[in-house]
Amino acid sequence: MKFRIPIQLIRENSLSIEDASGKGSLQDLATRAWNFCTAIYYKAGGVPWKAQIRENDNHTCFVGISFYRSLDRTTLQTSLAQVFDEQGKGVILRGSPVQIDKTDRQPHLTDQQAYELLINSIKGYQTAEGILPKRVVIHKSSNYTEQEKEGFIRAIEDKEIYTFDFVTVIESDIRLFRTGSYPPLRGTWLELSETQHLLYTKSSIDYYQTYAGMYIPQPIEIRIAEMNSSSKQICEEVLSLTKMNWNKTQFDGKIPITIDCSRNVGAIMKYLDESEVPNKRYGFYM
Numbered sequence: 001m002k003f004r005i006p007i008q009l010i011r012e013n014s015l016s017i018e019d020a021s022g023k024g025s026l027q028d029l030a031t032r033a034w035n036f037c038t039a040i041y042y043k044a045g046g047v048p049w050k051a052q053i054r055e056n057d058n059h060t061c062f063v064g065i066s067f068y069r070s071l072d073r074t075t076l077q078t079s080l081a082q083v084f085d086e087q088g089k090g091v092i093l094r095g096s097p098v099q100i101d102k103t104d105r106q107p108h109l110t111d112q113q114a115y116e117l118l119i120n121s122i123k124g125y126q127t128a129e130g131i132l133p134k135r136v137v138i139h140k141s142s143n144y145t146e147q148e149k150e151g152f153i154r155a156i157e158d159k160e161i162y163t164f165d166f167v168t169v170i171e172s173d174i175r176l177f178r179t180g181s182y183p184p185l186r187g188t189w190l191e192l193s194e195t196q197h198l199l200y201t202k203s204s205i206d207y208y209q210t211y212a213g214m215y216i217p218q219p220i221e222i223r224i225a226e227m228n229s230s231s232k233q234i235c236e237e238v239l240s241l242t243k244m245n246w247n248k249t250q251f252d253g254k255i256p257i258t259i260d261c262s263r264n265v266g267a268i269m270k271y272l273d274e275s276e277v278p279n280k281r282y283g284f285y286m
Contacts, residue, residue, distance in 0.1 A: 006043040006283040043283040061125040061133035064258025068266025082262040090282030091124035114151025135163040139258040144225040172221035197222040202254040247286040
């Protein structure tokens, strides 16, 4: 990252049929080759695939917000935003230190931090696309406080954007049962209420007529804190974004790339000094 050159490292045992302990990898050689070549292709500037977005949904800025601890663990968790557009372009941003809320024991942004983080996210989108987004969708792995919502809305209004959705994506303890021997199909959506939904993103695949997982699949819960779009559209977009992680190259990822990537980026971001400017390309964090 210091020299602004993305690299891809691979260990010898990753290419071996058996590792040093004599145990084989869970992935076959073809899958390993696919993952390696896809990462190289993306880091070289290619776009392996993109989400299928309807024409009237173009110019949507998807923002994923997560948190990570500094390497020495002496500072509080720091916010991190990941911006994706419909073409899969990602912009990595680093926010400011945050506090742990005493009520729910989760990190939250102040209204000013939320404002600055989203303003920078929108600017990153504008730099990448050449225009302002028409819609902003925020994905977060914790509930929204009133301060966070006020800061986000203020940023959106300052940029004169009139359509936005604030969404929380978490794992659910609820399980659904389907007639037959297999779990519910991937894409199964259950509306518990207008703002609370269950979505199976990793489960049985109709095309393959099977479920390829080792454990009982667990749906994700989608909570909508602010909604200008339909809940169906929001859930469809979450499902679509689970297929956009080129670091895993899976057709049935569980978590949308907005959140999954922002979590993984924190594992690398913590090694950067505060004085170092992180590269904005996602290819540097794969």
